Amino acid sequence: xxxxxxxxxxxxxxxxxxxxxxxxxxxxxxxxxxxxxxxxxxxxxxxxxxxxxxxxxxxxxxxxxxxxxxxxxxxxxxxxxxxxxxxxxxxxxxxxxxxxxxxxxxxxxxxxxxxxxxxxx
Amino acid sequence: xxxxxxxxxxxxxxxxxxxxxxxxxxxxxxxxxxxxxxxxxxxxxxxxxxxxxxxxxxxxxxxxxxxxxxxxxxxxxxxxxxxxxxxxxxxxxxxxxxxxxxxxxxxxxxxxxxxxxxxxxxxxxxxxxxxxxxxxxxxxxxxxxxxxxxxx
Numbered sequence: 196x197x198x199x200x201x202x203x204x205x206x207x208x209x210x211x212x213x214x215x216x217x218x219x220x221x222x223x224x225x226x227x228x229x230x231x232x233x234x235x236x237x238x239x240x241x242x243x244x245x246x247x248x249x250x251x252x253x254x255x256x257x258x259x260x261x262x263x264x265x266x267x268x269x270x271x272x273x274x275x276x277x278x279x280x281x282x283x284x285x286x287x288x289x290x291x292x293x294x295x296x297x298x299x300x301x302x303x304x305x306x307x308x309x310x311x312x313x314x315x316x
Numbered sequence: 317x318x319x320x321x322x323x324x325x326x327x328x329x330x331x332x333x334x335x336x337x338x339x340x341x342x343x344x345x346x347x348x349x350x351x352x353x354x355x356x357x358x359x360x361x362x363x364x365x366x367x368x369x370x371x372x373x374x375x376x377x378x379x380x381x382x383x384x385x386x387x388x389x390x391x392x393x394x395x396x397x398x399x400x401x402x403x404x405x406x407x408x409x410x411x412x413x414x415x416x417x418x419x420x421x422x423x424x425x426x427x428x429x430x431x432x433x434x435x436x437x438x439x440x441x442x443x444x445x446x447x448x449x450x451x452x453x454x455x456x457x458x459x460x461x462x463x464x465x466x467x468x
Contacts (some may be wrong), residue, residue, distance in 0.1 A: 252396045260354065263393065271450020281438040281447035288352070288434050289456045293464065295349020295404040 323445035340414070347418045353460050359409050366404035376402025388446035430457060 350358050364378045373381045378379075379388040379402040409415050418425060431453050438448035 202371060245353060250431050254396060258394045261390065261461065264454050267450055267454035268458045271446070275446045275450045278442060278444045278447050280442045281444045281451055282439055285456045287454035288452050289460060291349050292353040292456065292460045295346050295353055
């Protein structure tokens with residue numbers, strides 16, 4: 196887990212969101228602007244705070260899906276008694292999901308569609 | 317790009333089902349499986365993924381590696397960026413009626429295959445509703461999200 200959350204990544208991510216200079220990457224920071232009026236045109240006390248800019252950029256629906264789902268999973272691991280049949284079904288359904296995402300989407304529809312089509316007719 | 321058990325099974329399945337008759341049912345199966353992973357419609361995903369392969373690690377790559385592991389793992393999903401995916405040729409997918417149907421009805425499909433079905437099956441068959449909610453729906457989906465974002 197430490198490898199995922201190493202400091203340079205967090206600095207790079209925040210630098211895009213908060214429009215601050217970033218020395219750990221050659222990528223230029225995002226130009227964040229207000230909906231009606233660029234923040235540089237406003238007097239300092241009316242400029243949006245960095246936190247507000249971050250909040251404006253969050254895709255709340257995606258964030259909810261990606262936090263509530265693991266939260267329910269963690270609750271289940273701690274509280275719900277695992278039944279053998281359910282766990283077996285969960286493993287089978289996991290394989291089903293991964294087949295669609297990792298082999299249907301890339302192999303047929305992105306990367307390998309020519310191969311697939313030429314051999315399936 | 318992808319690895320492990322499902323790599324083997326996917327290749328095996330795709331390359332062993334070459335008959336035209338198997339194509340439509342196989343596509344339906346894979347589109348249903350794709351909806352169950354709750355990671356976007358096949359059309360949306362393939363469009364982004366083609367941009368990613370065409371413009372790897374540039375401003376036009378939706379998961380540009382130069383923006384850091386945290387961004388390519390999860391940031392691109394939850395933060396609106398000013399950089400947009402570069403154009404890619406998806407004319408074949410626009411003509412594909414199955415892919416377009418899944419794209420149009422993606423939200424209810426992912427709700428059904430991602431959450432409802434994995435709750436209903438253990439609930440109705442084993443009378444284990446909470447196990448369905450927590451393990452085959454939430455735990456399975458959270459694991460699929462994390463794993464496929466590392467490998468794809």
